[in-house]
Amino acid sequence: MGKYSVIFWDLDQTLLNFDLSQRCAISKVFRHFGLAVDERMLARYDAINREYWSRLELGEADREEVLLGRFRTFFEEFGIERIDPEEINSRYQEELGSIYFYMDGAKETVLELGRRGYRQYILTNGSAVAQAGKMKLSGLSEMTDGVFVSETIGFPKPMKAFYDACFRALPGVGRTSCIMVGDSLTSDMRGANNAGIAACWFNPEGRSNDTEVRIDYEIRRLAQLPAILEEEYV
Ligand SMILES: [Mg+2]
Structure with missing residues (x-):
């Protein structure tokens, strides 16, 4: 083992395919409420949802505003008045937690790193109900050493306070x-x-980094990770 012995994994769209889960769950929930959704509506929901989550990351909105506000905005845009945002959101969280799809190579990589003795934790901004459901069903809760969900911690990624809480729960784990x-x-x-x-x-799609954020390593496939970690000897 090299320089790194502890891996903090993101969950959605890193280990599990959130886009696919969201598609299935949202269509199912909308159908349940008697709403026929087409591709254009799904795309709008996705865009609105992303916008709300970036506000959360910037500290401009809290969880409640994100979870309910995205439905409120969506319903307003499509003139839908009879569905309660709270009701649809809680049903949606349950649906999200009852379905999962692995990203390519995710399961194999987590298992391989576990065999090599790395400690692995999942750090996620998703909701506790949905994330716990997916982790259990997918087997990730057994394959990893723990999970930190922003809803439970009280701060989301990228806030330093979120990570500070994780490190407090992991005595003896150094940041380096x-x-x-x-x-x-x-x-x-x-x-x-x-x-x-x-x-x-x-970065599976090879996007460019248009932010000021510092990247130390970049991978296109998860299977590249073990080799990168092994190369980094102190
Ligand atoms: Mg993600």
């Missing part, structure tokens, strides 16, 4: 031995910068 792996520049990579730990950007 940790590496954060995630797909989001604004929550995972900026979070790693704020926390003073190494940042490994999972």
Whole structure:
């Protein structure tokens, strides 16, 4: 084992395919409420949802505003008045927690790193109900050493306070031995910068980094991670 012995994983769109889960869950929930949704509406929901989550990352909105506000905005835009945002959100969280799809190579990589003795934790901004459900169903809760959910901690990534809470719960783990792996520049990579730990950007689509965020390593496929970690001898 090299320089890093502890891996902080992002969950959605890094280990699990959130886009696919969201698509299934949202269509199912909308159908349940008697709403016919087409591609254009799904795309709008996705865009509105992303906008709300970036406000959370910037500290401009709290969880409640994100979870309910995205539905409020969506319903307003499409003139839908009869659905209660709270009701649809809680049903949606349950749906999200009952379905999962692994990202390519995710399960194999987590298992391989576990075999090599790395400690692995999942750090996620998702909601506690949905994330716990997905972790259990997918087997990730057994394959990793723990999970930190922003809803439970009280702060989201990329806030330093979120990471400080994680480190308080992991006595003896030094920041120089940790590496954060995630797909989001604004929550995972900026979070790693704020926390003073190494940042490994999972960038399957080869996007360019249009932010001021510092990236220490970049991977296109998760299977590249073990080799990178092994190379980093002190
Ligand atoms: Mg993510």
